[in-house]
Amino acid sequence: MxxxxxxxxxxxxxxxxxxxxxxxxxxxxxxxAHKIYNTDVAEVWxxxxxxxxxxxxxxxVAYGGGGLSREEAVVLxxxxxxxxxTAASSGMGLTMIGPTLLEFGSEAQKQRHLPSICDGTIRWxxxxxxxxxxxxxxxxxxxxxIEGDQFVINGQKIWTSGAQHADWMFALVRTDPNAPKHEGIxxxxxxxxxxxxxVKPIGLISGSSPFCETFLDNAxxxxxxxxxxxxxxxxxxxxxxxxxxxxxxxxxxAANRKKVVKTNPIADLAKRYVGTSNGRIADAAYRxxxxxxxxxxxAFQLTTARVVQENQSGxxxxxxxxxxxxxxxxxxxxxxxxxxxxxxxxxxxxEGEGFDSGELEATRNWLNSRAVTIYGGTNEVQMNIIxxxxxxxxx
Numbered sequence: 001m002x003x004x005x006x007x008x009x010x011x012x013x014x015x016x017x018x019x020x021x022x023x024x025x026x027x028x029x030x031x032x033a034h035k036i037y038n039t040d041v042a043e044v045w046x047x048x049x050x051x052x053x054x055x056x057x058x059x060x061v062a063y064g065g066g067g068l069s070r071e072e073a074v075v076l077x078x079x080x081x082x083x084x085x086t087a088a089s090s091g092m093g094l095t096m097i098g099p100t101l102l103e104f105g106s107e108a109q110k111q112r113h114l115p116s117i118c119d120g121t122i123r124w125x126x127x128x129x130x131x132x133x134x135x136x137x138x139x140x141x142x143x144x145x146i147e148g149d150q151f152v153i154n155g156q157k158i159w160t161s162g163a164q165h166a167d168w169m170f171a172l173v174r175t176d177p178n179a180p181k182h183e184g185i186x187x188x189x190x191x192x193x194x195x196x197x198x199v200k201p202i203g204l205i206s207g208s209s210p211f212c213e214t215f216l217d218n219a220x221x222x223x224x225x226x227x228x229x230x231x232x233x234x235x236x237x238x239x240x241x242x243x244x245x246x247x248x249x250x251x252x253x254a255a256n257r258k259k260v261v262k263t264n265p266i267a268d269l270a271k272r273y274v275g276t277s278n279g280r281i282a283d284a285a286y287r288x289x290x291x292x293x294x295x296x297x298x299a300f301q302l303t304t305a306r307v308v309q310e311n312q313s314g315x316x317x318x319x320x321x322x323x324x325x326x327x328x329x330x331x332x333x334x335x336x337x338x339x340x341x342x343x344x345x346x347x348x349x350x351e352g353e354g355f356d357s358g359e360l361e362a363t364r365n366w367l368n369s370r371a372v373t374i375y376g377g378t379n380e381v382q383m384n385i386i387x388x389x390x391x392x393x394x395x
Contacts, residue, residue, distance in 0.1 A: 007072055020045055024083055045088050053065050055088050055117075056118045063114035092123075092161075099243045100239060127170065127171030128172055144173035171221075182234050185234045188225055190220065191220075199212050245321040246325075266339060270286050274342060293334060297335070319386070329376075336362075
């Protein structure tokens, strides 16, 4: 414990001295992350954290990580939270393809790709869903044909988050069209900066365009960027989804959340828009709704923290991640809906006078929250996985 206390003091001092003021107290939706990280102050912060290996604090030092223990990583997260420091880098490199390469990648692939994730210089996107293969992902038809030492890929991917900003894509492609549906699929990595790749952002009802259509017309992936075995990519693709759902469901870093929250944002909102009576929210029905939502959210946070702490290996759990994705995404959607309901007509503003910035943001958050129960696997898909893989129910 003495060593951990010493690490905490050293970490606190370093963060105080090195985290720029411009990277503290920031609040933004993931859709706007590219705006935050494409600034000079963000680059300074990224370089300083990368030099410490703290962009990926628990990854091996050999690949640019920090080599920290879980306990040390928790301390680092807590100390960053103390000064409200924004993560120096974010995205699918850290949360999805990086962990997948650590588990399934060759040593050459780890050496080639992980350092650029650890220093935050390369951004990744996911090439999974297709117009005819969303929830039924194994129906994908993007075709990859081997020609010499490379794959030539043709097809279309859709809902590729952040593709317009990405440098690389990890993708599932069909390499044996005659094999059963779940076989004949390979997991490949490809450079987005090539003539065979074109990206078209999709405008959403929320007013943003975080998702894209991606067209692959004789796009090239090198044979050395085949992850795992040829035609055996389905298992790797499913494992990556568990990493993704772990993040959406709150398992990533859940054990780090030990701050005491003294206020209830939803209750504070209700006091403003509904009013108070004798110090309480005036409407009894809203008091009950807020109490139920707050208790469920707190129970979920405590459960995720417990699961992470009990998982001594530090690895992402398997099929049980679907439980947390299902519950976490549903809670996020219900929270946004309750906030808009409490605000009444003020929670429906889109633009113009009569609405402040918080009210306009609430409308967009409500619309964005509808997507959380869809991306990363719909709620229906999660319930099927839970039924089959967790509960062992028959098909």
